[in-house]
Structure formats: structure tokens, C-alpha cells
Amino acid sequence: MPACVISFSGRRDGNCSAVAQAVRDALSGRDSVQYFDCSALALTPCGGCGCECFQARERCPYFDDPVFGMYDAVTRSSMSYFVVPNYCDYPCANFFLFNERSQCYFQGRPELLEQYERAPKKFIVVSNTGRDNFITAFQYHTGDAPPDVLFLSARRFGKVSIRGDLMGSPDARAEVLRFINP
Numbered sequence: 001m002p003a004c005v006i007s008f009s010g011r012r013d014g015n016c017s018a019v020a021q022a023v024r025d026a027l028s029g030r031d032s033v034q035y036f037d038c039s040a041l042a043l044t045p046c047g048g049c050g051c052e053c054f055q056a057r058e059r060c061p062y063f064d065d066p067v068f069g070m071y072d073a074v075t076r077s078s079m080s081y082f083v084v085p086n087y088c089d090y091p092c093a094n095f096f097l098f099n100e101r102s103q104c105y106f107q108g109r110p111e112l113l114e115q116y117e118r119a120p121k122k123f124i125v126v127s128n129t130g131r132d133n134f135i136t137a138f139q140y141h142t143g144d145a146p147p148d149v150l151f152l153s154a155r156r157f158g159k160v161s162i163r164g165d166l167m168g169s170p171d172a173r174a175e176v177l178r179f180i181n182p
Contacts, residue, residue, distance in 0.1 A: 004077040018167035038094040053104035086127030117143030
């Protein structure tokens with residue numbers, strides 16, 4: 001089964017992109033990896049429709065955008081890595097968009113939700129601030145199991161978040177590698 005890596009950042013070439021690349025590099029050669037970079041994808045939030053998904057998920061007007069493919073990849077993966085930036089002490093909008101679209105993806109398919117929740121996941125948060133909001137948001141994706149989360153603070157490694165150079169720190173890179181290869 002392939003691994004799955006999702007960078008939820010809307011910023012190209014930032015810290016989340018670099019962290020996702022470090023994960024992909026570490027997995028190369030032993031696992032095939034499906035990669036989703038939200039900064040390069042046209043994702044559609046819920047809304048602007050007649051809630052057709054409540055009748056049948058295939059009737060969602062956004063059924064063909066990448067979100068369902070992301071859910072499929074996570075559900076079928078041997079391990080998924082969610083790389084999520086902190087915007088204003090919460091996960092970014094792309095992560096919440098992914099969450100809200102789950103309503104349609106799992107509509108009428110509780111067995112699919114159970115399979116998704118059981119699929120192994122690790123969360124890497126690029127953040128200089130709090131944790132509680134992230135733990136709560138990630139709990140939805142892990143069912144009864146507590147989420148496995150690594151918090152990376154650019155400040156802790158002598159970096160500035162907006163510069164996107166966090167993975168330039170050998171210590172930060174080593175921490176990511178320890179997290180994905182316990």
C-alpha cells in the first residue's frame with residue numbers, strides 16, 4: 001500500500017512544502033508515495049449548492065475536484081502524513097475545507113468512515129503557538145485514538161516562519177525524520 005503525504009498550506013515553497021518534501025524523500029525507495037500539495041490544487045469548499053450530497057454523495061457538484069481523491073488516498077494508505085500550518089492559532093483554511101467536504105465523502109457510508117479513521121495517520125504542524133486547537137481538529141480524523149502530532153516551531157530552531165527555511169535546520173530535519181521513522 002502506498003503512503004500519502006498532504007501539504008495543506010496554500011503557500012508554495014514554504015515550510016510545509018519543505019517538510020512534506022523531507023517526508024517524501026525519507027519514504028522514497030521503500031514506499032510509493034501519493035502527494036497532494038494544496039497550494040497547487042483547485043479545492044472547492046462546501047456551499048453554493050443545494051446540498052445534493054445529502055441525497056447521494058455522487059450528486060455533489062464538486063465531486064470531481066481533488067478532495068475525494070485525497071480521502072481515497074488516505075483511506076487506502078499504509079500511513080498518511082498531514083502537514084498543516086498554523087494560521088491564527090488554528091489549522092489553515094485548506095485543512096478545514098478538507099474537513100467540511102468529509103460530510104459528502106462519507107455520506108451514507110459509515111463503513112468508509114470507520115476505514116478512514118482506522119487508517120494510520122501522523123500530523124506535522126508548523127506552528128510557533130498553541131496546540132489545543134490542533135489536537136481537537138485532528139481527533140476527528142483518528143476516531144477514538146489520540147492523534148500522533150509533531151509540533152515544529154521555526155522559532156525553536158532559530159528560523160523565521162515566513163522565510164520558509166525551517167528544513168534548513170539540521171535539528172528540525174532530524175526531528176521530522178525521527179517522527180516518521182520511530
